[in-house]
Amino acid sequence: MFVARSIAAEHKDLIHDVSFDFHGRRMATSSSDQSVKVWDKSEDGEWHCTASWKTHSGSVWRVTWAHPEFGQVLASCSFDRTAAIWEELVGESNDKQRGQRHWVRLAAGMKSLGHIESQPFLVCPASVPSFFCALQVKRTTLVDSRTSVTDVKFAPKHMGLVVTTCSADGVVRIYEAPDVMNLSQWSLQHEISCKLSCSCISWNPSSSRAHPPMIAVGSDDSSTTYSGKVQIYEYNENTRKYAKAETLTTVTDPVHDVSFAPNLGRSFHVLAVASKDVRIFKLIPLSRKESIPTGPTRFEVQVVAQFDSHNSQVWRVSWNITSTLLASSGDDGCVRLWKANYMDNWKCTGVLKGDGSLVNGAPSQASSLSSSVGTPTQGSLNGTSAGRTGTRTSFSPPMPGLQSPKIHQHTAYY
Secondary structure, three states, rough: EEEEEEEOOOOOEEEEEEEOOOOOEEEEEEOOEEEEEEEEEEEEOEEEEEEEEEEEOOOEEEEEOHHHHOOOOEEEEEOOOOOOOOOEEEEOOOOOOOOOEEEEEEEEEEEEEEEOOOOEEEEOOOOHHHHHHHEEOOOOOOOOOOOOOOEEOOHHHHHOOOOEEEEEOEOOOOOOOOOOOOOOOOEEEEEEEOOOOEEEEEOOOOOOOOOOOOOEEEEEOOOOOOOOOOOEEEEEOOEEEEEEEOOOOOOOOOOEEEEEEEOOOOOEEEEEEEOEEEEEEEEEEEEOOOOOOOOOOOOEEEEEEEOOOOOOEEEEEEEEEOEEEEEEEEEOOEEEEEEOOOOOOOEEEEEEOOOOOOOOOOOOOOOOOOOOOOOEEEEOOOOOOOOOOOOOOOOOOOOOOOOOOOOEEEEEOO
């Protein structure tokens, strides 16, 4: 069963990203109007905008939440070549501020080259009581990327408070907050040169000690010089650097999104890729005898499924928390849900239009699409790059003219 509702976002331009927090009761949106909005779900199930502020001087491509273990922390990235870290604080200094939500800009970009202080200002939608609103204070401006920052992601919480950005200049940058009590200080830990413009990144969420930190990087480079548009990097304890483990050479078209599935004790990894179609890859680690002992893990790469039902560019892919359901959105204006049966055959379980309505004649849970299950596509031991969330959110293509400033929420019950 699907439940859908539309939310008037009141953004003045296209919405590029929608992100839920860990508990699914808070939501953040980013737009070409250079702003980010934070939404809270009330007890009656309605969504209310509780904060809205200008975050960048260019289109805001992505917004994402940190794990709540680190507090209410957001990261955003923009065409203005910066990424920003925001923290929500609760006012307690006096009766006027008590209970107010303060979203504080802590860092943006890379090296600590600039520091700008500004007076706090209250931004409050007319329909929301002022004590629910956010007070914005710009504390730090940092500069790093020379080109548009196209994606930003927090690493899995077991790695600490780590944020990663990728840019159109082909560089992935990994930062860490050495003191989680002082989020104004961030240090650049790693720079990964991907040789191709980067459009999207995804951390492997596995917390197993048997799986070193791993990140997938996608490229929307349209050139045919490089055949693999998805690269997998793994952290090497010996060199204390990230090294390329694999390149998905069969992905030759521009990639708009990548998403690792949550790992629930599997010995292998599952990665979804959004390009001109949807592909699901299985990465099976090879034994150390088959890999370079001091180098990164090598993988046998298999295509688990491949779908072209969108008949258009696919902009977002996202897993549910148990990795049993994959959602995708494309230029056809539809969100499609994919689910595997016990034989690992992936089938379409539902198709929803952008306005939340079901598509007439959409496949039921019993209908199937062709998929090549377990087909090896790469046995190579050598690996060589500028809009997602699960079934609870809309998918917004990051291209002008493709979406009105409205949020469509879809909830699937199984």
